[in-house]
Amino acid sequence: MKHPHAWLIIAGAMLFGSTLAQVATNPVKDDFKPTMTTQQGKKYPQVNSEGRVRVQLAAPQANKVQLDIGAVKYDLVKDEQGVWTGESAPQDVGFHYYQLNVDGASVPDPGSLYYYGAGRWGSGIEVPSEDMDFFALKDVPHGQLVETYYYAKSSSSNRRVYIYLPPGYDKDPSQKYPVLYLQHGMGENETGWGSQGYTALIMDNLLAEGKAKPFIIVMENSSVNFGPGGRPARPAPGQAAPANQERPNFAAEFERLLLNDLIPFVEANYRVIPNQANRAMAGLSMGGMQTRLIVMANPSLFSHIGMFSSGTFTPTDIKDIDAFKPSVKLVFMSFGGRERGASRIGEAAEAWNQIGIKGVAYVSPETAHEWHSWRRSLYQFAQLLFK
Amino acid sequence: MKHPHAWLIIAGAMLFGSTLAQVATNPVKDDFKPTMTTQQGKKYPQVNSEGRVRVQLAAPQANKVQLDIGAVKYDLVKDEQGVWTGESAPQDVGFHYYQLNVDGASVPDPGSLYYYGAGRWGSGIEVPSEDMDFFALKDVPHGQLVETYYYAKSSSSNRRVYIYLPPGYDKDPSQKYPVLYLQHGMGENETGWGSQGYTALIMDNLLAEGKAKPFIIVMENSSVNFGPGGRPARPAPGQAAPANQERPNFAAEFERLLLNDLIPFVEANYRVIPNQANRAMAGLSMGGMQTRLIVMANPSLFSHIGMFSSGTFTPTDIKDIDAFKPSVKLVFMSFGGRERGASRIGEAAEAWNQIGIKGVAYVSPETAHEWHSWRRSLYQFAQLLFK
Numbered sequence: 001m002k003h004p005h006a007w008l009i010i011a012g013a014m015l016f017g018s019t020l021a022q023v024a025t026n027p028v029k030d031d032f033k034p035t036m037t038t039q040q041g042k043k044y045p046q047v048n049s050e051g052r053v054r055v056q057l058a059a060p061q062a063n064k065v066q067l068d069i070g071a072v073k074y075d076l077v078k079d080e081q082g083v084w085t086g087e088s089a090p091q092d093v094g095f096h097y098y099q100l101n102v103d104g105a106s107v108p109d110p111g112s113l114y115y116y117g118a119g120r121w122g123s124g125i126e127v128p129s130e131d132m133d134f135f136a137l138k139d140v141p142h143g144q145l146v147e148t149y150y151y152a153k154s155s156s157s158n159r160r161v162y163i164y165l166p167p168g169y170d171k172d173p174s175q176k177y178p179v180l181y182l183q184h185g186m187g188e189n190e191t192g193w194g195s196q197g198y199t200a201l202i203m204d205n206l207l208a209e210g211k212a213k214p215f216i217i218v219m220e221n222s223s224v225n226f227g228p229g230g231r232p233a234r235p236a237p238g239q240a241a242p243a244n245q246e247r248p249n250f251a252a253e254f255e256r257l258l259l260n261d262l263i264p265f266v267e268a269n270y271r272v273i274p275n276q277a278n279r280a281m282a283g284l285s286m287g288g289m290q291t292r293l294i295v296m297a298n299p300s301l302f303s304h305i306g307m308f309s310s311g312t313f314t315p316t317d318i319k320d321i322d323a324f325k326p327s328v329k330l331v332f333m334s335f336g337g338r339e340r341g342a343s344r345i346g347e348a349a350e351a352w353n354q355i356g357i358k359g360v361a362y363v364s365p366e367t368a369h370e371w372h373s374w375r376r377s378l379y380q381f382a383q384l385l386f387k
Numbered sequence: 388m389k390h391p392h393a394w395l396i397i398a399g400a401m402l403f404g405s406t407l408a409q410v411a412t413n414p415v416k417d418d419f420k421p422t423m424t425t426q427q428g429k430k431y432p433q434v435n436s437e438g439r440v441r442v443q444l445a446a447p448q449a450n451k452v453q454l455d456i457g458a459v460k461y462d463l464v465k466d467e468q469g470v471w472t473g474e475s476a477p478q479d480v481g482f483h484y485y486q487l488n489v490d491g492a493s494v495p496d497p498g499s500l501y502y503y504g505a506g507r508w509g510s511g512i513e514v515p516s517e518d519m520d521f522f523a524l525k526d527v528p529h530g531q532l533v534e535t536y537y538y539a540k541s542s543s544s545n546r547r548v549y550i551y552l553p554p555g556y557d558k559d560p561s562q563k564y565p566v567l568y569l570q571h572g573m574g575e576n577e578t579g580w581g582s583q584g585y586t587a588l589i590m591d592n593l594l595a596e597g598k599a600k601p602f603i604i605v606m607e608n609s610s611v612n613f614g615p616g617g618r619p620a621r622p623a624p625g626q627a628a629p630a631n632q633e634r635p636n637f638a639a640e641f642e643r644l645l646l647n648d649l650i651p652f653v654e655a656n657y658r659v660i661p662n663q664a665n666r667a668m669a670g671l672s673m674g675g676m677q678t679r680l681i682v683m684a685n686p687s688l689f690s691h692i693g694m695f696s697s698g699t700f701t702p703t704d705i706k707d708i709d710a711f712k713p714s715v716k717l718v719f720m721s722f723g724g725r726e727r728g729a730s731r732i733g734e735a736a737e738a739w740n741q742i743g744i745k746g747v748a749y750v751s752p753e754t755a756h757e758w759h760s761w762r763r764s765l766y767q768f769a770q771l772l773f774k
């Protein structure tokens with residue numbers, strides 16, 4: 001409306017833009033198909049073999065529709081029926097949060113499944129990788145992903161927790177299990193590992209192949225906020241944990257919940273082996289930073305530590321290494337190959353090995369700061385636990 | 388664009404329309420607040436004490452934004468910042484699927500939580516009722532809502548199932564439980580009862596008050612389709628089960644799955660009492676019609692029957708009443724008070740009582756064909772089971 005000729009320009013783009021742009025600058029492989037995050041019965045979103053995401057939306061009266069993914073907005077093109085279609089540049093394999101933009105409104109894609117991330121429920125899309133078999137749904141014995149609630153004194157509230165119980169948990173009431181406390185990243189919540197993380201299927205498949213020991217996994221929300229009405233204290237995006245403060249607020253609040261409420265609840269209600277040798281903690285991104293801080297403050301509680309895309313952890317971070325050393329059995333660090341931290345974890349792992357604690361570095365090929373890196377990390381980490 | 392003066396008319400409506408319309412024809416009580424289906428941290432959607440739903444969407448370049456709820460589209464009004472706001476007429480208390488419409492595009496509301504219904508994942512909203520305490524999250528012993536998978540020969544596929552285990556299930560490995568098979572409605576799936584149905588919290592609260600016997604609840608997807616690529620065979624909306632065919636396809640396929648795969652899986656993997664006296668079946672809408680057909684065909688399998696908003700069931704429907712009579716203990720029928728069927732179930736229940744089978748009719752006050760009717764129905768039905 002500000003530029004009266006805009007309509008003419010847009011109309012021209014509608015008639016010719018799509019074909020011209022694709023031929024001239026943007027050859028797109030035409031092998032798009034729905035992906036595992038497309039709603040059953042919906043035709044879009046689709047992904048092609050280059051990793052491009054194609055979306056489609058009927059919006060007859062709209063002036064502009066965009067696909068907003070990976071911090072880039074891609075213009076869609078309207079056909080005669082008022083249906084807009086368009087695709088992104090190739091994306092990394094793995095899982096990406098995204099949204100559509102209709103005349104300035106950011107909305108979920110009505111064709112996608114919805115996930116919690118980036119601080120909201122919204123669209124997510126899976127760009128297929130070649131190694132999806134390890135979290136595929138197969139005819140193997142399946143564990144149980146439990147949703148339940150408990151009252152936490154630390155937060156004075158009833159809280160939701162997800163708990164993975166390995167196959168056979170209900171068969172032998174005399175068997176007890178080790179436990180992994182597994183944390184999500186910033187802007188995510190307790191649903192992440194069980195949903196886009198495919199934790200249950202990863203574990204079911206590992207156990208069916210005899211590649212892991214059976215253990216319980218506890219997934220709670222570590223973006224804890226005990227204050228009145230405010231948001232949890234979190235570092236800004238991309239900001240590391242403050243150097244001058246070993247347990248900043250965002251870890252201290254979850255530490256209190258974990259130690260005073262969550263671990264006691266789990267150990268009173270599930271058949272766990274309640275000792276340090278059989279208790280692990282891991283997390284991705286912010287969850288890994290929380291893991292590092294909480295384990296350093298409580299070395300007598302956890303024996304196996306996993307940090308996925310969460311920076312490095314070396315023996316020089318520990319003030320009293322003699323107290324730390326006898327209790328900790330494994331320090332596992334991982335990054336997506338396209339993350340900057342990937343080059344540093346090998347040396348850090350070696351430093352642990354040199355003082356007699358098993359250090360493992362894992363780099364997820366060709367992935368960035370997203371869930372496929374973390375699924376692969378869990379797959380590797382789980383095979384090393386409690387052995 | 389078709390009507391060049393439309394912009395002027397719309398601009399006028401933006402400046403004056405909202406206030407005028409509200410004063411003249413549409414006085415709206417200004418006590419809107421976020422509801423339990425609003426995403427945490429989001430300000431909208433909101434509901435007021437009249438049951439009006441108010442939504443808000445930033446869409447600076449849009450020409451028209453609407454709230455689409457209860458089969459009516461309500462125009463929103465744009466402010467100077469390009470933020471559109473508007474509300475619906477008063478809605479019945481309870482749960483409603485809805486969507487937004489931006490320049491012709493039907494999309495989920497980015498501020499709502501998402502639910503599976505109407506054949507898709509999309510926005511749902513809770514219009515608060517006065518009786519929400521029975522499914523409130525409280526500091527009581529909580530059961531577990533289990534998500535797991537099993538291989539079904541009937542469908543030659545791995546299928547997801549949700550199972551509610553009552554509080555204490557893991558405490559006493561010698562205790563066995565009765566089982567209720569609980570079905571969703573048309574266009575819904577196995578997530579409905581555990582999500583918008585609040586099955587776990589309803590049962591936790593009933594059990595904490597000693598109002599129900601503990602039992603297991605199994606929730607699978609009864610919109611079964613074993614054919615290649617097609618949709619399940621379903622009656623059209625509002626259409627009753629065909630009179631000339633007692634087990635139409637939509638029940639026969641689920642019957643096969645239930646009898647040959649689901650019940651055997653549950654009885655092999657959970658501590659259930661595997662006999663007719665301890666096996667119940669119920670469902671809402673289509674799920675209740677399936678219940679009626681499957682129970683009539685298999686009277687030796689189920690003793691307690693629930694049909695929520697699913698028509699009536701009378702002794703005259705049974706061909707061999709002498710075979711049916713000794714085994715069935717309860718026929719429960721319910722409707723929302725605003726549904727047409729509500730007036731007919733009292734007489735039907737009485738007909739069961741007259742032949743010595745307990746018949747119960749329940750009418751949910753001031754609700755229609757939606758989840759609050761069905762939550763209340765489960766609350767009533769559960770108190771009558773296995774006693």
